[in-house]
Amino acid sequence: MATVTLLRDDELSPEAAAVFADIRATRQTDFVNNFWRAIAHDPALLARTWGSIKQVMGPGHLDPKVKEMIYLAVSIAHGCDYCIHSHTAGARANGLTEPELMELLAVVGMAAETNRLVAGLGVPVDDVFRR
Amino acid sequence: MATVTLLRDDELSPEAAAVFADIRATRQTDFVNNFWRAIAHDPALLARTWGSIKQVMGPGHLDPKVKEMIYLAVSIAHGCDYCIHSHTAGARANGLTEPELMELLAVVGMAAETNRLVAGLGVPVDDVFRR
């Protein structure tokens, strides 16, 4: 159903193969998911996207589990089914429990509801919320 | 700019006034922000929305700061300027630091980018991501 083919390992350019090797080394698994096999058609895009993901989702100020939750929340709001599946798996792999997942969904739903109420009413920002 | 008037305290119905009293007691502040003053035109909507927010954002499995971050991430994805301002303030009030805020934004941006790449490529969900 993809609009491009999903590249097998033996179809990768040398540049793409190097990125796949780094994905495997970083994640400590041989498995490389379909997203990377699709964007591998453009080695520069592949290298840039993997480099950014590695930097943004790597060690920083926020807990990895929290970052996966934020990623998942945005993916739900954008209606990206693939991303919802991969980042629900990613959040679980980082320790998200089932009750936490359901609570995350409740917050996402609540935000969606009030986001639209606010838009429909054209509510002006309170002065106290301004920096 | 609102499509309805923002109700002052002396314009509230008794049902709406009771909700405002609970908002003040729960949040331990006299301040009630514009969102509640707009939906107060419909006391049932006001009571239901406040009750849901209180339940969803109250004590549960996730940290309050994390819930505010999820709420903020969804509000950004939906482009709700009011909600972005109020929940950035809410997250800060729950301890979000400036470096954490910037990292949250980086995750949101990264998710947005890959969400759209995935959509454009029609990437099929890997079997391993299915329950």
Added chain:
Amino acid sequence: MATVTLLRDDELSPEAAAVFADIRATRQTDFVNNFWRAIAHDPALLARTWGSIKQVMGPGHLDPKVKEMIYLAVSIAHGCDYCIHSHTAGARANGLTEPELMELLAVVGMAAETNRLVAGLGVPVDDVFRR
């Protein structure tokens, strides 16, 4: 704040002026709102859009008030502030009462919440809902 100028009546091309005349005749008012003054830079776009609006929002199977409500609901979901203001006004002009407006908003908010819950859970369509 517009990215193009809003055309005054004396700046219109003859083709655009003819569309403005039809807008005024159809709506029985001299007032022409900013949307038309912005797209008037492209007389073909103006004529096509007005022709479509006139056909779609004109007499048909659904009540004009219901059509304005649907238009408003979509505009809220898309976060179009201008459209929210113009179609809230349009719905009121077609008889929408304040309690009805608040109820419409409650339905929109409820839909937004469950839309995102469904996406987050990847709920498969029940067979009974398929044609």
Added chain:
Amino acid sequence: MATVTLLRDDELSPEAAAVFADIRATRQTDFVNNFWRAIAHDPALLARTWGSIKQVMGPGHLDPKVKEMIYLAVSIAHGCDYCIHSHTAGARANGLTEPELMELLAVVGMAAETNRLVAGLGVPVDDVFRR
């Protein structure tokens, strides 16, 4: 394809079972669709969502058919395939005819088109549309 299992009746907690009983009694059918079977993992979310739906979609100021149409319009704008299928069925069950459905879609499409034209042009809200 769901990210959680869909709970069968014999897997429900007592709290969730009580909500299912109320869904069946209210709708006067034994059938409970997948959405409820997915959120039943969190009985509090299930109870709250069902309570809200029952209140919002129940008797009020707007006709049930109109409410289903608004719900459907929002679901289309959010691209929620499950919700589109379930609320098209819901609207039909409330009397929506096929010509009315097609007209609803025409209004939704028209709104989407002009929402984006307005955004692209940055059209400022006319004073007359402000309250």
Added chain:
Amino acid sequence: MATVTLLRDDELSPEAAAVFADIRATRQTDFVNNFWRAIAHDPALLARTWGSIKQVMGPGHLDPKVKEMIYLAVSIAHGCDYCIHSHTAGARANGLTEPELMELLAVVGMAAETNRLVAGLGVPVDDVFRR
């Protein structure tokens, strides 16, 4: 999976059949894709939509390939899987190469990322960008 049946040629009304004939003549192919078979339930919607597509996507100021690219970019941002498939095909038919497609996707992803960063930060429009 459609919410309406897809009409076969022998099920079309005379008005719809006339539009199908024009689609075939204009595109110089006997093939008529599912979108038109779905909206053919409403001959007026079919005629209007085809007329608009023919005008907008026909000869004008922009290259047909560029127009297909813009159409595709919007379809990705809206998460319309059908439209992504049909307009990726359309862009390729108008000469879009695979490296160009990947570059288009990179631009779409980049725009999505910065769109959300801007929203999250509430960045005010620079005076120099105003007309």
Added chain:
Amino acid sequence: MATVTLLRDDELSPEAAAVFADIRATRQTDFVNNFWRAIAHDPALLARTWGSIKQVMGPGHLDPKVKEMIYLAVSIAHGCDYCIHSHTAGARANGLTEPELMELLAVVGMAAETNRLVAGLGVPVDDVFRR
């Protein structure tokens, strides 16, 4: 109105100042727009975003004007007012004429309309559009 301050040149960290210097050298202008002044609070995010923009929007397979048009189309679909203003300016700076801008908007609007019609009808992808 921003949720963070917009950093002046004398408030930048050395890493951020280096990026600003490269922005100025690359664009051959002293002007640095607000977006960069907002994300400069996170020098790593600033450096990564600027590096990506420079790569994606720089010389490649597509014309710079076409890339700005794609960027603008996505920004309109996402309702990002800041991005719409900055990339309308960017497209004009790359040679976009006023008739071309209006035609771009017409294509964006048309795509939005049919995207939603397709979603509302649940149109299945034609086999011919699959790779």
